[in-house]
Amino acid sequence: MAYYWSNRKYLLIVTLGLLFSFSCNNKKETTEKSESKKPELIMHKPSEMAMLMNALYAFNLQTKNQIIAGESPAQIPLDLLKLHSAEMTKGKERTKVWNSFVNVFIESQQAVADTLSSASLKSRYNTAINNCLACHKTECVGPIPKIKKLLIK
Numbered sequence: 001m002a003y004y005w006s007n008r009k010y011l012l013i014v015t016l017g018l019l020f021s022f023s024c025n026n027k028k029e030t031t032e033k034s035e036s037k038k039p040e041l042i043m044h045k046p047s048e049m050a051m052l053m054n055a056l057y058a059f060n061l062q063t064k065n066q067i068i069a070g071e072s073p074a075q076i077p078l079d080l081l082k083l084h085s086a087e088m089t090k091g092k093e094r095t096k097v098w099n100s101f102v103n104v105f106i107e108s109q110q111a112v113a114d115t116l117s118s119a120s121l122k123s124r125y126n127t128a129i130n131n132c133l134a135c136h137k138t139e140c141v142g143p144i145p146k147i148k149k150l151l152i153k
């Protein structure tokens with residue numbers, strides 16, 4: 001029962017996350033203001049990777065709130081190995097930089113749930129978020145301000 005509710009809460013957060021999702025180049029299209037254009041009804045479909053990233057964002061936001069509230073964080077419901085296979089937005093690819101960061105990130109994200117670790121929960125969590133940022137610095141700069149807000153001060 002408790003699992004059911006926390007899962008629902010999680011889904012809600014993911015949905016909200018998707019609504020406010022960013023893309024890599026975070027430019028507002030202010031130049032394209034031709035008034036004759038009809039508003040676009042069909043939104044472009046986010047890539048599998050973009051959806052995974054938004055789910056990671058939502059999960060970590062939930063984790064941050066749990067840590068601040070003194071609760072033990074929920075298990076991650078996402079398959080991190082999908083980072084190796086998820087299809088990316090056209091024009092994006094797994095670069096050398098990506099490859100050098102992805103496993104470090106996966107390990108640090110898994111370490112957040114490692115109850116036997118001697119490092120504090122907060123420091124393990126912040127390490128994972130700093131690894132999001134490390135990759136984003138070159139691979140996808142748009143969401144950086146949003147990801148920075150995940151850090152626990």
Ligand code: HEC
Nearest residue numbers: 021022023047049050053057088089102105132135140143
């Ligand atoms: C190994 C590199 C790497 C790591 C680690 C990484 N990201 Fe990303 N992130 C990317 C790339 C590349 C994209 C663009 C994916 C696409 O558009 O297909 C992206 C996209 C995103 C987006 C935008 C999705 C959208 O709607 O377009 C968000 C938000 C995001 N990442 C958050 C995070 C968070 C939070 C973490 C850590 C928990 C993280 N990322 C870890 C490389 C990374």
